[in-house]
Amino acid sequence: MNALVKGALVVGALIILGAGLSAGLREPAGKAQEKRSLTVAAASDLKFALDELVRGFRARNPGAEVQVTYGSSGNFLAQLSNGAPFDVFLSADVAYPRKLAEQGLVLEDDVFLYAVGRLVVWVPKDSPLAVETLGLKALTEPAVKRIAIANPQHAPYGRAAESALKSQGVHEAVKDKLVLGENIAQTAQFVESGNADVGIIALALALAPAMKNQGRYWEVPLDAYPRMEQGGAILKRARDVELAKRFRDYLLGAEGKALLERYGFFLPTE
Structure with a gap:
């Protein structure tokens, strides 16, 4: 075998070895594209506004899945007090997330106002x-x-x-x-x-x-009728706290506020 052929074989082997090492250092495809998820228990008056807000949030957070369950705030309070697996609670009455905070179920006592209902x-x-x-x-x-x-x-x-x-x-x-x-x-x-x-x-x-x-x-x-201050909280048991906080901040941010106003909500400062 002449020197030229031997050199080519050595170079080829090095290329293959390098490719193998590079592949081993890369994250598995499934891990790199792993999806993050969030579950939200929300008051029924939010149905249309929140559906639209979730679409905007997903667009800005590729790979984030947000599943919203709508219902009565009082029923959600009972369910969450008994360990229902939700990450975020958006209530039509801020008194309910405050009660969860009193029970020690809310992350860092983080109860926030997001709207006033009409x-x-x-x-x-x-x-x-x-x-x-x-x-x-x-x-x-x-x-x-x-x-x-x-x-x-x-x-x-x-x-x-x-x-x-x-x-x-x-x-x-x-x-x-x-x-x-x-x-x-x-x-x-x-x-x-x-x-x-x-x-x-x-x-x-x-x-x-x-x-x-x-x-x-x-x-x-x-x-x-009494002022309807609507509020929410991130549950202490939230599985992805960082994503939950990102969702809360989006709701309370400029885009979220504009959307809520468009659906007839007052903002808490009004």
């Missing part, structure tokens, strides 16, 4: 009720047989609706017509589907694309 009286577009001029008095009309509100026992929007009915002097006249939704999203479904004639729901749902063109609403005056 109530509206909502009817389908073809309803004969003139809610725009009658307001809550429209609920006393003889044509109204069923009025949907969220269950005051565990839904903050239900408590607010009940308070508004009482403060405006119509609760006694309409209490036998009330149909209770498990949460504010189900309450909206009751009236949207025709299972109730009128509903007292979150402004955020009335402004959502799914309902905006389907009905009409009148906003309940803010002084008719």
Whole structure:
């Protein structure tokens, strides 16, 4: 074998060896692309706003998976107190995450405000009720047989609706017509589907694309019910604390605030 051939073989062997060492130093493909996940328990009034916010968060955090479960804040409080596996809690009443903090379940007692909720009286577009001029008095009309509100026992929007009915002097006249939704999203479904004639729901749902063109609403005056400060917390048991904090910061940042305002929420400083 001549010297030229021997040299070529040696160089080839070195190239192969170098490639093998380089491959060994690289992270496995699966590890390099490992996905990070976050589970969020969120109040039902956030359904449309948070769905949109999550899409924006994912776009800015490739590989991050965010799974949101919507429901009643009061029910979530009970579940989280008993160890439900959520990383972040977004409540329609800041009192609930504060209770979790008192139980020592919140990361560094980190309870934050993200919005102030608002109530509206909502009817389908073809309803004969003139809610725009009658307001809550429209609920006393003889044509109204069923009025949907969220269950005051565990839904903050239900408590607010009940308070508004009482403060405006119509609760006694309409209490036998009330149909209770498990949460504010189900309450909206009751009236949207025709299972109730009128509903007292979150402004955020009335402004959502799914309902905006389907009905009409009148906003309940803010002084008719207690201020609805909505708050959240990162749970101490969160599996990916860094990602949870990043999600919280995105919600409280400029893009999150702009989105919440677009869905009819006040910001906590207002």
